[in-house]
Amino acid sequence: MIATQRLHLVDRVNPVSRLAAAMLLTTPLLLTVDWVSAAVALGVQLVLFAMAGVTPRVLIARGWPILIAAPIAGLSMLLYGQPEGTEYWSFWLARITDGSIELAVAVTVRVLAIGLPAVLLFMNVDPTELADGLAQIAKLPSRFVLGALAGARLVGLFMEDWRAMALSRRARGIGDHGVVRRFATMAFALLVLAIRRGSKLATAMEARGFGSDHPRTWARESRVGWPDALLLCIAVAIAVLAISCAVWAGTFHAVWA
C-alpha cells in the first residue's frame, strides 16, 4: 500500500473539476505530434506537481505504468516510425533515421505529458465523491451514477467469488483442465453469479426507496469554488502555452496534416 499523499490545491478541487481540468489540458496536446509542445507542457506540469507536493517517490509509485509505457511507445516509433533524413541503422523492417528519432522523442514526451497529469490529478479521488460530483455538479442522471457506484462495489465480491470458484473446480475434479477452458467456464459462471448479485442489489436499493420518481436529496454536498476555477485556469494556460511555443518554434504539426 502506498500511503496517501496529500496534495496542495488539487485535494481541494472537486473530482468533476479535476476530470474537466485533465481533459482541457490533454485534448490540445492530442492535436499535434511535435516535441516542443509536449516538452513545454511536461516541464510546466512537473514543476507545478512538485509545488503541489508530488515527490519523486510518489511520482514513481503512482505513475509507473505511464513511466513504462512512454519509452515503449517511443521505442516502437524509433524503429518503425516514418523514415526521413539520415539512416543510422536498419534491420528488416526496422530503420532508425533522423525522422524516426525525432518522432520517438516527441511520442515519449507526449505520452508522459498526457498520462502523468491524468494519473496524478486522480490520485486521491474517492469514488463516492466522484459520483456525488457527477450527479450534483455535472447533473448526470442520479439513477445511472448511483447504480454504477453501487455496482462497482460488487467487484470486490466478484474477486472472492472467482477464488472460491477456482478452489471448487479443483474439488469437483475438473481443476486439471487447460487454463483456457477453465477460464472460459469460470467466466461464464461468474457472469451468472454477477447477474444474480446485481438483481439482489437492485432489490436492496429499491427497498430503500431508490428509483422512485420522487426527487432525491444528497447527504453529501458536492461543492465547487475558487480552487476549482484556479485548477481549470492552470490547465488552459498550460495547454495554450504549449501550443503557442510549438507554433512559435515552427514545430507545430497537426495530426490531420
Added chain:
Amino acid sequence: MGRVSETTRPARVEARGWGWRHAGRKRTALDRIDLVVSPGERVLLLGPSGSGKSTLLHALAGVHGGAEEGEEFGSLLIDGEWPGAVRGRASLVLQDPDSQVILARVGDDVAFGCENLGIPRDEIWPRARRALDEVGLDLPLDHSTSALSGGQKQRLALAGALAMGPGLLLLDEPTANLDPAGVHEVRQAVARTLDRTGATFVVVEHRVDVWIDLVTRVVVLGRDGRLIADGEPQEVISTQRDTLLAAGVWVPGVPPAVSAARPVPAASVVDLEGIGLAIGRRSDAVVRSDLSLALPRAASTVLTGPNGAGKSTLALTMGGLLPPLGGRVRASEALARGLKTDPIRWRSRELLSRIGTVFQEPEHQFVASTVHRELEVAPRALGLDAATTARRTREVLERLGLDRLAEANPFTLSGGEQRRLTVGCALVSQPGVVILDEPTFGQDRLTWIELVTLLRGLVDEGTTLLSVSHDAAYLDALGDQHLDLGSDALRMEAAA
C-alpha cells in the same frame, strides 16, 4: 433529534382477496389473502418454502415491479394506499448480508434511503447517527462497510431501513445466514427499535424461537399460497404444530428427530491429520498456526469457533484445496491409495475419489446446465464407463430425493435443494473423506433432518466426515468429535 421519532407513525396493512402470480408461472404464489394488521402489531409470518412469504413482504415494500414481473389480484394497501405510492412508509431488510451493502462507508450507506426519500440534508445525518446507535453499531460514519461481519452488515441494513423512519418494518429471514452471535445482535437491535418507534412489524423466519417473544401475532401460509392460521403466538404454535412441522418450521421445544452423536472408539484409525498446521488463504496472511488435528475414520468431526477464527480456511486446507503455510496435512495410506500422502500434491482428478469438499455457497460449485449433468461431472472426470456413471448418478438422485429435478437447472433450485445437490456431487465419486462448510445455513427443519440423516448414513457406511458449523443442533447430532477453534485446544493438542 426529537423530530425523527415524531415522523414515525405505525402503519396499517390491509389485504383484501390479494394474490400474486409471478410472470411466466401458471400457479399463483399467493392466493386470496385477507389480512388486516393494525398499527403497532408485530407479526411472525410462517410457512413452507415456496408459500409466497417473501412475495408478500416484497409487495408490501413496494419493490415488486410492474406488469412485467407478475400479475396482481385484489388489493394490498398500506394506510389505505398502494405500497408503491408510499415508498418509505415500509422498509425491508433482506436475507443476504453481502448484497445489501450499497455504499462504501457506513454513514453514506445509512443515509442512502433518506436521500432517496428526499429528506433535507441537515436532517439526514442526525437520523443516520441515531439509527446506527439504535442497532448498536458503534462505528465512525466513515468506517468501511466491506470490513464488517455478517451480523454487523445486517445491523447496518437495519439502520439504513430505520433511518427512513418507516411505519412498517419488514424483515425477510434476516438471520438465516448468521452465526448465533450475529442472530442475537440483530434480534436485540430489532427489539430496541420496535420498543422505541412502535412501528408495525412483519418478519419471515424459519426459526420461531428467535422471534416468538417479540411478536404479538403469528400468521401461517400454506403450501398453496393461502392463509391457514392466524392468531396469538403460543396458541397458533400449539394448534398448528403438525402443520408447521410439516412445513419445515423450527417449532420451539420440538428437537429434530435424529440420532445423537456417538463417541469415537479409542482405537480408531486416523484417515486424515493436520500436523502443526499454519493456515491462510494467501501465503503472506497466516490466520492461525500450530494447529494439530486428526480425523478418525468412519466418524464425524465438527469444527466450531467464532467468525474469523479460520474454520473454513482450515477445512479447505485439510481438503487439499489450499496449501498449508506451515506444517503438513497427511492422509493415511488407505486414503492416499498409492499417492504421496500430502493431499495438496494430488491432481484434481485424484482428489475426487479421496476427499470431497462441499463449499458454503452452492452457487460457486455449479458447472453444468442440469442437475443430472452436474452429477455426471465427477464420473466423467474419473473416466468411468457409461453404465457405471448412469448407475451412480441414478443412485445419488434417488438417495437425495432429486430425481424429480434431474432436468432442472441447478441455479433454479431452492436453497435446500442446491445444498443437497452439492453434497450429491461430492458423494457420486465415493470419496473416503467428505468435508462440508456450514451445511445447514438457512435450511428449514425438514431439509435439515434430511441432510443430517443422510450424513449419518454415510458415516455408518464408513465415510469420514469433517464439518464446519455454527449450528448447536448439528453439533449434537454429528459431533462425534468436537474441535473448537475458539479455544486453544487445538494448540494444546499439538503441544502434548
